[in-house]
Amino acid sequence: MNAHPTREEDFDLYALGALExxxxxxxxxxxxxxxxxxxKLAAARGRIALLALAAPPVAPSAAVKQRLMQQVRADAERSPAAASAPPRAPQETERAGGFFGRWWAAVLVPAGAVLALATILLWTENRQLDRQLAALRAAAEQQQQQLQEVREVADMIESHDTVTVSLAQQPGMPAGAAHVMYNAKMGMLMFDGEIAPAPAAKSYQLWLVPADGKPISAGVFNPVSGRTDHWMMKLPQGIAAKEFAVSLEPTGGMPQPTGPMVLVGHA
Ligand SMILES: [Zn+2]
Structure with a gap:
């Protein structure tokens, strides 16, 4: 690769589009x-964009406005008669106004337009870069999280404290079978099962029934026919399980079981 730019201002000049x-x-x-x-270049782009944004909007003062209006009125009054009337020597104030009018039009307006355009372009570009960066970060975080989950599942499967419980279909309930892997110390649960789709307006809900206390929800699901449901769930650590059960609940699940038990297994 070629050498770093020797002048720091090159980054700003480049960001401004002034390098050639x-x-x-x-x-x-x-x-x-x-x-x-x-x-450094990204920083320069940000700096230039901020500079452009920070520039206060320029509004003419009341005196300037008045003079411009006077000039416009004077021009308007003069022009219809200009062809026939003998040319009149312009007064000093008019010349000043005329000069100011030209200067205003020739310099200030194009400069303002260029500045506004540059601001919009840089701002848009910065926003695009920000968006790309945010997307990359989100993807990296997601991968990191998936990797972490895979590690945790591997740890759970290897751990001697992990129990595997088979859940059996209950009489008169939709056909299905499942098993749960549970590690109380890690507070981790894995569900694996296949069950007939829930009736209309119903969901299945998995419960951890502790040796002591109320059932804890461990996932709400709506199976697709012929497909295995599989998920990993984090629960509070250190809860001794007595039983795992799947019940039929209103769509979206309930804080505590209300419907019939479809699958049950004793830990
Ligand atoms: Zn470099």
Whole structure:
């Protein structure tokens, strides 16, 4: 890779679009392989965008406005008669106004428009970069989380404290079977099962029934015919399980079991 830009202001100039030719090409080819300079360039872009945003809007003062209006009125009064009337020597104030009018139009308006355009472009570009960065971060976090879950499941399967409980179909209930792996110390539960789809407006809900205390919800599900349901659930640690059960509940589940037990297994 070619060398870092020697002048710090090159980043700002590049971000402004003010670098040309070899200088522009040099910085462009360099940043593709240099993380430090990529960061510097991103910082420069942010700086330029902020500068543009921070520039206060320019509104003409009352005196300037008045003079402009006077100038416009004077021009309007003069023009219909201009062809026939002999040319009149412009007064000093009018000349000043005329000069100001031209200056206003020729310099301030285009400069303002360029600044506004540059602001919008840089702001848009910055927002796109921010969005890309946020998406990358979210993807990385998600992968990290998945990896963590895989590790935890592996730990749970290996652990001697993990129990596996088979859940059996109850008389007169939809056909199904499932098993639960549970580790009280880790507060982790894994469900694996296949069961007939729930009737309309109903969901299945898995419960951990503790040796002591009320049942704890461990997942609400609506099975698809012929597909295995499988999930991992974190629960408060250290709860001794007496039983695992799947009940039929109103869609979305309930805080405590209300419906019939469909599958039950003793720990
Ligand atoms: Zn560099």
């Amino acid at each position: 030719g070899d200088e522009k090409l040099a910085i462009e080819s360099h940043v593709t392989s240099c993380a430090t300079c990529t960061e």
